[in-house]
Amino acid sequence: MIHGFIKMKSKNILGIDVGASGIKGAVVNLETGELITERIKIETPKPSTPEAVAKVIAELTKRVGYEGEVIGCGFPSIIKNGICHSAANIDASWKGVNVAALFSRATDKKVYVTNDADAAGVSEMKYGKGRGVDGSVLLITIGSGLGSALFTDGVLVQNTEFGHIPFNGDIAEKYASNNARKRDELTWEEFGRRFNEYLHLIEGLVSPNLIILGGGISKRYFLFEDYIDIETEVMPAAMFNHAGIIGAALYAYQMGLTKEKEGMRKEKV
Numbered sequence: 163m164i165h166g167f168i169k170m171k172s173k174n175i176l177g178i179d180v181g182a183s184g185i186k187g188a189v190v191n192l193e194t195g196e197l198i199t200e201r202i203k204i205e206t207p208k209p210s211t212p213e214a215v216a217k218v219i220a221e222l223t224k225r226v227g228y229e230g231e232v233i234g235c236g237f238p239s240i241i242k243n244g245i246c247h248s249a250a251n252i253d254a255s256w257k258g259v260n261v262a263a264l265f266s267r268a269t270d271k272k273v274y275v276t277n278d279a280d281a282a283g284v285s286e287m288k289y290g291k292g293r294g295v296d297g298s299v300l301l302i303t304i305g306s307g308l309g310s311a312l313f314t315d316g317v318l319v320q321n322t323e324f325g326h327i328p329f330n331g332d333i334a335e336k337y338a339s340n341n342a343r344k345r346d347e348l349t350w351e352e353f354g355r356r357f358n359e360y361l362h363l364i365e366g367l368v369s370p371n372l373i374i375l376g377g378g379i380s381k382r383y384f385l386f387e388d389y390i391d392i393e394t395e396v397m398p399a400a401m402f403n404h405a406g407i408i409g410a411a412l413y414a415y416q417m418g419l420t421k422e423k424e425g426m427r428k429e430k431v
Contacts, residue, residue: 172230173191173193173415174189174190174191174192175189175230175232175411175412175415176223176226176228176411177190177281177406177407177409177410177411177414178219178233178235178236179236179278179410180215180219180235180236180278181206181238181278181305181306181406182238182306182307183206184204184205185206185218185219186203186407187201187202188200188201188404189226189228189230189411190412192411192412192415195289195401195408197407199226199227200226201404204221204222206218209253210252210253210256211255211256212253212259212261212264216265216268217268219265219268220268223269223271230271231272233265233269233271233274234274234281234409234413235273235274235275235410236275236276236277236413237261237276237277238250238278238307238309239256239261239277240321240323241261241275241276242321244261244274244275245258246258246259246260246261248323250326250335251306251307262275272418274414276410277309277311277321278309279301279322280311280413281406281412281413282303282311282406283311283313283318283376283409284413285405285406285408285409285412286301286374286376287313287316289400289401290374290405291372291397291398291399295372296371297315297370297371298368298369300312300364300368300370300372300373301313301374301376301399302325303375304376304378304379304380305339305377306339306340306341308324308325308335308338308360309325309377310322312324327363327367329360329363330359337356338356338357340378340379342356351389354389355389357386358389358390358392361373361390361394361396365393365394370394372395373392373395373397374398374399376398376401376402376405377399377403380399383398
């Protein structure tokens with residue numbers, strides 16, 4: 163595993179997005195925010211234990227043919243200093259695991275890990291619909307659960323987890339996620355009205371200037387947008403399914419620059 167700080171010589175970084183059903187990755191050109199390799203997707207192992215997922219991360223890195231030293235990873239958990247603090251949509255054995263250290267050992271590269279929705283939000287704020295928007299912007303990812311990323315004047319408030327707030331006798335993502343739509347066999351109108359209830363709650367709590375909807379379902383926003391009537395402007399994400407990959411790569415680059423500057427300062431002392 164790489165130790166110490168790494169000089170960030172390239173803006174072509176491998177981004178990996180760990181999801182409940184699939185683990186996706188590609189090399190991203192951070193000058194443009196575009197994927198410059200084929201996006202590789204490998205099924206998330208069942209059960210999704212740390213050891214099993216780490217093997218997939220290593221396999222994906224090899225299949226992409228990535229020769230860089232730094233990787234970014236979006237992970238479906240509260241992440242603090244690389245450590246997993248929740249396990250809502252992953253195996254319970256992840257809690258307390260240093261995800262960054264585990265993936266770094268598996269790939270023999272420096273891996274920076276952040277919450278998956280936060281990664282998607284970082285991407286959308288840099289390259290997508292959040293770019294240049296003042297005030298507060300909230301990204302909500304609609305998938306197996308509901309992820310969230312909140313920004314104030316472009317600054318991320320980490321690990322918000324608005325999909326886990328109490329709602330209708332459970333947590334919100336059990337009522338208004340894409341999994342809930344499939345489970346309850348909802349029509350798009352039924353789902354739209356249900357999701358609208360959730361947005362009214364969020365609007366009352368956060369009062370954002372803009373809400374961006376991400377995740378795979380964002381491509382189909384036109385099917386339920388007529389049932390959304392909150393005051394806040396709502397729009398689908400520009401980055402769609404690539405947001406998590408791109409944001410993870412950008413996060414790794416930013417963290418790498420920070421560590422590089424810290425390392426250089428220490429060398430001068």
